Amino acid sequence: MSTGADIKATVGDIPNDNNLNMTQEESHKKGFCSLRHGLALILHLCNFSIYTQKMNLSIAITAMVNTTVASGQLNVSTEGPTTNSQDFWNETLQESKVAPVYDWAPEIQGILLSSLDYGSFLAPIPAGYVAGVFGAKYVVGAGLFISSVLTLFIPLAADTGVALLIVLRIIQGIAQVMVLTGQFSIWVRWAPPSERSQLTTIAASGAMLGTFLVLIAGGLLCQALGWPYIFYIFGGIGCACCLIWFPLVYDDPQNHPFVSTGEKRYIVCSLAQEDCSLGWSLPIKAMVKSLPLWAIVVSYFCEYWLLSTIMAYTPTYISSVLQANLRDSGILSALPFVVGCICIILGGLLADFLLSRKVLRLVTIRKLFTAVGVLVSSGILVPLPWVRTSRSTTMAFLVLSSASASLCDSGALINFLDIAPRYAGFLKGLLQVFSYLAGGIAPTVAGFFISQDTESGWRNVFLLAAAINVVGLLFYLIFGRAEVQDWAKDLTFTYL
Secondary structure (H helix, E strand, O other): OOOHHHHHHHHHOOOOHHHHHHHHHHHHHHHHHOHHHHHHHHHHHHHHHHHHHHHHHHHHHHHHEOOOOOOOOOOOOOOOOOOHHHHHHHHHHHHOOOOOOEOOOHHHHHHHHHHHHOHHHHOHHHHHHHHHHHOOHHHHHHHHHHHHHHHHOHHHHHHHOHHHHHHHHHHHHHHHHHHHHHOHHHHHHHOOHHHHHHHHHHHHHHHHHHHHHHHHHHHHHHHHOOOHHHHHHHHHHHHHHHHHHHHHOOOOOOOOOOOOHHHHHHHHHHHOOOOOOOOOOOOHHHHHOOHHHHHHHHHHHHHHHHHHHHHHHHHHHHHHOOOOOHHHHHHHHHHHHHHHHHHHHHHHHHHHHHHHOOOOOHHHHHHHHHHHHHHHHHHHHOOHHHHOOOHHHHHHHHHHHHHHHHHHHHOHHHOHHHHOHHHHHHHHHHHHHHHHHHHHHHHHHHHHHHHHOHHHHHHHHHHHHHHHHHHHHHHHHHHOOOOOOHHHOOOOOOOO
């Protein structure tokens, strides 16, 4: 793994400023054909695969649970329904292949949807630290492989019992943390500061695309093949991604066999002014006292509370409140996420444009994008229960909320790379702890509200999520910063 000394040595190989300018200009002309953008696309595929595996239960559970079937008759379709909801379910079951159906109460469903995050509190900090010190290639690759293989066994676990399914999803969640946390250590070495937003958002947009595809295809797969094939197909895709990841991804441009000399020099020179050498020692006490870091931590928890609720319950909301059948529920649930995928990339490009043209300062860009994302997405969700009689209005609100929320990916969600690039892996792990804390609590709380009273339950779910999100925004606007903190550039610690 390269260090700060390697960067300085490489910079010293460049004979003069003219050559440096020519190198930078050549690299800028490459645009999306550069290797660093290719790496972003590979990470896009990895995030795509991970999020199909995170979301597949959210869409499959509407087929796995049949409210018209009494306990003890789980494989029999009921004839002669008496309600519109039963009509939709029986229509779906008659068109789909025969597959086991389970009698899970709303509370059990909430626990199953949240269980992916239960064990995740243990993994982010170790995964981020190990990826930061030893490199992200094998940490991310191992996590992707484990999560993909376990996805293939979910139907068997569900048929065995709820307890085994919960355990499997807890282990799977830990493996997914390795992917989602470890990948940010790569950008410390590969992303020039002026391209950081666009590269990270290209990679992150795979999450939205994966969510979109599993939602739009999930209902169709349930009808055509049966719900188990959602897990077989997307687990297989994840295994295939491993075949791309291991031979093509390297931790830094110094060791990559296919990177051009010009691009390598451009990346190294861009990072020369930024001390991002990685090491063993951590200034824990200084981190604990850092308000800019706490601003990002609070933002992560609050924004992921809203995101976790939407990702877990959008299919359920559309199928139960809008009375959509399984096929339509999947298609409608996918719309907000495909729009979010596009807006994440556009937001990253806009953020880097404003920074490179010096239109706004970096801290202003981070706070502006976060404020717009939080206020618009939260403001749109609050009146959602009052427009449920109109399917088109409801879907328009969900799409606009997703589009605006995606701007946060160019705001507070990548701000840790600005204030402490040296500790990017560790800090991402720390932040993941709080995001998974929100992911573990939010769907469970939503399931409790909905089980008490369906109509008021949905209203309380959206109001609580919006309130938490706005509180996080206010804290970030007050204490957020974008310059490298003193504790992140002090060289008194021992580094590898």
